[in-house]
Amino acid sequence: MTxxxxxxxxxxxxxxxxxxxxxxxxxxxxxxxxAAQQYYAHKRNAFWPIMAELFGFAVTLPYPQRLQKLLENRVGLWDxxxxxRRRGSLDTAILEPEPNDLAGLLQTHPQIRHIYCNGTAAMQFLRRYQPGLTLPVTRLPSTSPAHAGMNFQQKLLHWRQITESASAANNSSPESA
Structure with a gap:
């Protein structure tokens, strides 16, 4: 039986x-x-609590306003x-992956200065499908509840580098960057 x-x-x-x-x-x-048609919608995913802490907004804001807070800080989200194909939500269950056109996105968004991967799987897929990427790329601990090896405070400590990078990037002019 199959x-x-x-x-x-x-x-x-x-x-x-x-x-x-x-x-x-x-x-x-x-x-x-x-199901929710929202990035990081699982109630135990630490992504939005971390972003709220880093960028100074209430984690209880409606989803469109949380996205707007990231955009105001010149932070983009994608996968x-x-x-x-996948049963469930685990990255280990991914079959037949098809990459997004990251090269195209970077071409139309030339001011991107740094890419952060939310977890090991994102970094592995990025390296597989974008082997010639020249931008700095940093793997951060997954915010998924499946990554229980770190608590919220430990994850937050690692993710703080995004605000440092965003601050530096936002303070440099396009001509000097």
Missing amino acids: SDPPSWKQSFPPSIRPDARILILGSMPGEASL VLAGC
Whole structure:
């Protein structure tokens, strides 16, 4: 007896403004995010609490306003993968991954100065599909509740480098960068 193949999952469009300086890449939205049509929608995912702490907004803001706070700080969000087959939400269950057109996004957003990967899987997919990438790329600990090896404060400590990078990038002029 064979089971049905996992269903095809489609990622979201990027949340980014033309002059973004920082890009945060996840691997692929999980089931809660896909159902809500929101990045990092799982109630135990630490992404939004970390962003709220780093950029000084209330984590209880409605989703569009949380996205806007990142955009105001010239931080964009996207996923390395455009789609895949997967049962559940674990990155280890991803089959038939198809990458997003990151090269195209970077071409239309030339002010991006640093890419941060939300977890190991995002970094691995990025390296697989963008081997010639010349921008600085940093892997940060996954904000997923599945990454229980670090508590919130430990994750926050690592993620703080985004605000340092955003501050430096936002204070440099396009001509000098």
